[in-house]
Amino acid sequence: MFLIKLPYHKTYLDLPLEPGPKVRLLTPENHEYTPDGTQEEIVRRALANPIASPPLSELVKGKKNIVIISSDHTRPVPSHINIPLMLEEIKKGNPDADVTILVATGMHRPTTDEELLAKFGQKVVDEVKIVNHLSEKDEDMAFLGILPSGGELWVNKLAVEADLLLADGFIEPHFFAGFSGGRKSVLPGVASRKTVMYNHNSTFISSPYARTGNLENNPIHRDMLFAAEKAKLAFVLNVVINAKKEIIYAVAGHTVEAHLKGCAFVRELVAAKPIPGDIVISTNGGYPLDQNLYQAVKGMTAAEATAKPGAVIIMVAGCSDGLGGEDFYHQLADFPSPQAAMDTFLSTAKEDTPADQWESQILCRMLIKYKVIMVSDPKLAGRFRDMHLDYAETLEEALTMAKAIKGDDAEITVIPDGVGVIVG
Structure with missing residues (x-):
């Protein structure tokens, strides 16, 4: 036995x-992958070597209203590591910036105060404005056009009106979007209820391309890319975690290019x-x-x-x-x-x-x-x-x-x- x-x-x-x-x-x-460095060192290295993007400390210069989209309580993103390091880079380039964390609840319930504390840590909760996205509040949404699929794209005004929009998240296989992370911070993360529901329609869900690990010809992914571009998501920090929820890899930089590099790593890591x-x-x-x-x-x-x-x-x-x-x-x-x-x-x-x-x-x-x-x-x-x-x-x-x-x-x-x- x-x-x-x-x-x-x-x-x-x-x-x-x-x-x-x-x-x-x-x-x-490849489940025995051994990371190079501590969790903090891995994230710092990614931020210091952004993909297809200037460093975050450069991007923030001259930007007053900066919004960071961060995953909610249903995702094991180690934001208590990611967010402080992103804030450090922001302060390095623009110490006077006004930073808001917008919690990407998608269609989920709001993240509670207790969950926010566990997720971000006391210092971030005490010093940074944190707002839960509420997908059903139409008055909080801004119209950004028509999705490739034909649905209306409505996104949280806090994200749309930001001088610079950033996101932290993680990349794992996703059962119909192919992979999590990257563009998913916007749709479904901070999109309106009606936009999410249109994107997640039965025709797309039944598509043979809307499967785990697949981005090519995936109609759900296509809408998500469009939404991130229209919302002007400028920079992402995405990590990969192991079974212990520890960071083993990180990418930062351009929303599409950094995400694709992270997806390639995950695909090689978890293929079976x-x-x-x-x-x-x-x-x-x-x-x-x-x-x-x-x-x-x-x-x-x-x-x-x-x-x-x-x-x-x-x-x-x-x-x-x-x-x-x-x-x-x-x-x-x-x-x-x-x-x-x-x-x-x-x-x-x-x-x-x-x-x-x-x-x-x-x-x-x-x-x-x-x-x-x-x-x-x-x-x-x-x-x-x-x-x-x-x-x-x-x-x-x-x-x-x-x-x-x-x-x-x-x-x-x-x-x-x-x-x-x-x-x-």
Whole structure:
């Protein structure tokens, strides 16, 4: 017997399995990457060597109103390292600049004071103005034109009216935008609700190009690039983190060029070949990415990419913040089957896309093909079942359920970090 440790909330669950040829671990081929320097040294080096851009200390000269878009509480961006170093560069070039941090909540709830403190640290919270983006406040938005897809582009006025717009974030595989980071700080980060919903419409979500690790011909990515350009996002600091949420790589500079270099690094770092399994076990990498079911769909897509037809997927996610929204819940629970829900999604016009339909659609895509068993908070068991998911309180129980369907000799594939791998 050997143990595989799977991230779960802020701890780990032990998965006891008998070793053998039918139990395989799917991890990135380069997962043992060793960074050169401390986290702070890595970020400083990136800021000192910007890609296709003057240094930040030069860009800020003559700029009075500077806005930094920063990821919210659902993203494990080490902003307590990034933001102070960005502020240091800003003060070096323009000590009198007025700096605002605009929290890129996208369609999520506002980040709480406690979460802001944990994210940025006491000094930043005390000394810098921090504002939560609220996507539903139309009065806070400015119109910037028509997206390549045909939707209206509305972006937070704080970003649009800045003399210089910056962003900090991180790059990881993203299940329909290809990769996170870069242009994503603007759309969906600080865009209006209606803009996000149009960009995340069912036609785009079902596109074969809107997949993990793919940017080419990706219609969602195309809109995002347009939004970042129109908002004049001038400079980004994007980091790459390991399973311990530690910075191992960083890029800074031009919004597109720096991001592409970071994506290339991530692709090489986390690429993995499929290991087809009858039972596939995945996670969302632990807290904060596994804090609700909505986010956990991302880790499920890694399992989807390596599951055999008719496989059972076991998803390990703490879901300390619940499901992730009532709209998300009802978009599955209110239908007799996942297929019935999918039929509704696909018949919905782009301009009528409701909140969270994109996440529900991807989850439905998997539920139509596979049985999905959640290992999560027992308080959510009934609601999971309402949404056509199965539930098990422990990994052992989930495996027993899965083997009852696929047999004791089923081939098992384990993905310790479903959001940290590109399977293909």
